[in-house]
Amino acid sequence: MKRKKSMINRDDVVERGVALWDIHYPDQDDSCMSIVHQFVDDFNPDYFLLCGDQLDMASISYYNRNKPKLVESKRLAEDYKGFQRDVLDKFDNILDDRCLRYFFIGNHEYRAERIIESDPQYEGFIEPEINLDLSLYKVVPFNGFLTVGKMNFIHGIYINKYNSNKHLSVYEDNVFYGHTHSNQVFTKLSPFLNLPRQAVNVGCLCNKNPSYMRSRPNSWVHQFLFWYMFDDGSFVYYTPIIINDKCFINGKLYHA
Numbered sequence: 001m002k003r004k005k006s007m008i009n010r011d012d013v014v015e016r017g018v019a020l021w022d023i024h025y026p027d028q029d030d031s032c033m034s035i036v037h038q039f040v041d042d043f044n045p046d047y048f049l050l051c052g053d054q055l056d057m058a059s060i061s062y063y064n065r066n067k068p069k070l071v072e073s074k075r076l077a078e079d080y081k082g083f084q085r086d087v088l089d090k091f092d093n094i095l096d097d098r099c100l101r102y103f104f105i106g107n108h109e110y111r112a113e114r115i116i117e118s119d120p121q122y123e124g125f126i127e128p129e130i131n132l133d134l135s136l137y138k139v140v141p142f143n144g145f146l147t148v149g150k151m152n153f154i155h156g157i158y159i160n161k162y163n164s165n166k167h168l169s170v171y172e173d174n175v176f177y178g179h180t181h182s183n184q185v186f187t188k189l190s191p192f193l194n195l196p197r198q199a200v201n202v203g204c205l206c207n208k209n210p211s212y213m214r215s216r217p218n219s220w221v222h223q224f225l226f227w228y229m230f231d232d233g234s235f236v237y238y239t240p241i242i243i244n245d246k247c248f249i250n251g252k253l254y255h256a
């Protein structure tokens, strides 16, 4: 049987983007990062979003205060240097010059600000904006948001059992978020609206069993988001899940 031709012209898709949550460098999953890197190279996005908790910042965590064993050999300066080399520079090398890039401050990057609240003498020394070359990025402040067409992006706030329901009821519009490292979707379709509204919780790209988890069971998922957007701001999105260092996207096998 002859294949039906798509009624949508490719030219109607005006923009495409990729969003990543919860890399938690240096606790990133290297295989996931390699797969995402390969995909971004193929996809050539117009938007590239690092949506928070790109860095773990464990060396200045409140939870690790007065526990020297937990921060042994961890150095913030090394983390910044490594993240610049292994993440920012690698993506910047393959992203097109016209690609709009955003760097969200998640609760982990915000740890620098929390230190400054109690020890203001460190201001100007420990913040990500000071230590990373973000000249190609717009920084989205902690708990800030970015709107692209009919999509809204945040780092994520709620971690309760029905967190997608909570995010949709609070933000009252399409919202894409991470923070929980898990995957959940809640949809509302009103007869007054043409399109559904969704809160979409996208998984993480970090090690699923970092030392502080001590092998506790969890619901973490390796995942990221990409989308195509039409000129009226409507969109189609995909949230591929990476399993055993492999992922199929648009019929192509990506593997680390």
Ligand SMILES: [Fe+2]
Pocket: 052, 053, 106, 107, 108, 155, 178, 179, 180
């Ligand atoms: Fe987070």
